Amino acid sequence: MIESLHNFDVELFLKIHRGLSNGFLDWFLPLMRNRYTWAPLYLFIIIFSFKEYKKRGWYIIGGVILTFALGDMISSRFIKPFVARLRPCNEPTLIHDIIHRVPCGSGYSFPSAHATNHFGIAVFLIMVFYPRWKPILPIGLAWAFIISFAQIYVGVHYPIDTIAGAALGSTIGFLVALIYKKLQPAL
Template sequence: MIEKIQHFDANLFLKINRGMANPFFDWLLPLMRNPYFWAPLYIFIIAFCIIQYKKTGCYLIAVLLLTVGLSDLTASRIIKPLVSRPRPCNEITLVNDIMPRVRCGTGLSFPSAHATNHFAIAVFLIFVFYSRWKAILPIGLAWAAIISFSQIYVGVHYPIDVVAGSLLGICIGLICGKIFKTLQPEF
């Protein structure tokens, strides 16, 4: 059963990594997974929350940082070492088939920490701001999804890594959103 799932996952990975190859994605998707590309957005979120909501905004940023810390710790330090799945770009059986678009790295694959972290951020912000700004739902989910999908396209994660990371991030984002709403019920 596990072998069938891994075979399916590798085939789907190759359909995305090779089958969807095009110059536009080759340019765009490596950018989407680069944290420096998103630095202005992160700075905006921090500044907006502090300027707009003052002390409550500081609490919001503190819980958002807790969200990122928990998601990264859970994915990278707890689950990845337990599962020990190599990245597809480090998988001997795929070395001749893969189209690497970024440096592979030596890290492990399951779950995708990018997917975990960005879905945790998106869901936390959706949970906190949805009553004030409904558009955050599709924007936040699309943002996290494109970052997560790019992990497959560039060759560093299998689809199941991304799905698992996304689900983990959603759970962490919801939990941390509830923590924030409990601490700041008037928000």
């Protein structure tokens, strides 16, 4: 069972990483996974939170930071060392199949911290802003998805790494949003 799941994961990885290869995606997707690309969005979220939510803006930003910190700590400090799965770009059996689009990194692969963090933040923000701004749902999920998909395309994560990261991050974002909502009446 585990072996067939691994084989499916590698096959799907190669279909995305090599099969979808083209000049536009080679340019676009590395940008989508770059933290500096999203700096204006992060700044907008901070300014918007303070402008629209006043004092509660501090709690919103605190929730985003808590979501990020928990997601990063759980995925990178606890799960990755325990599972110890090599990144596809470091996997010796795939050495001739990898297209080097970004530096590989030396850390482990499972789960994707990018997927964990971005789905966590997206779900938290969706739960906070959705009552007043419905478009946050598709926009937030699309944002987290494109970053996670880019991780596969550039060769640093397998699909199951990003799926597990998305599930972990979504759970963390949901739980932090529940805490925020419980505290909200006191704010």
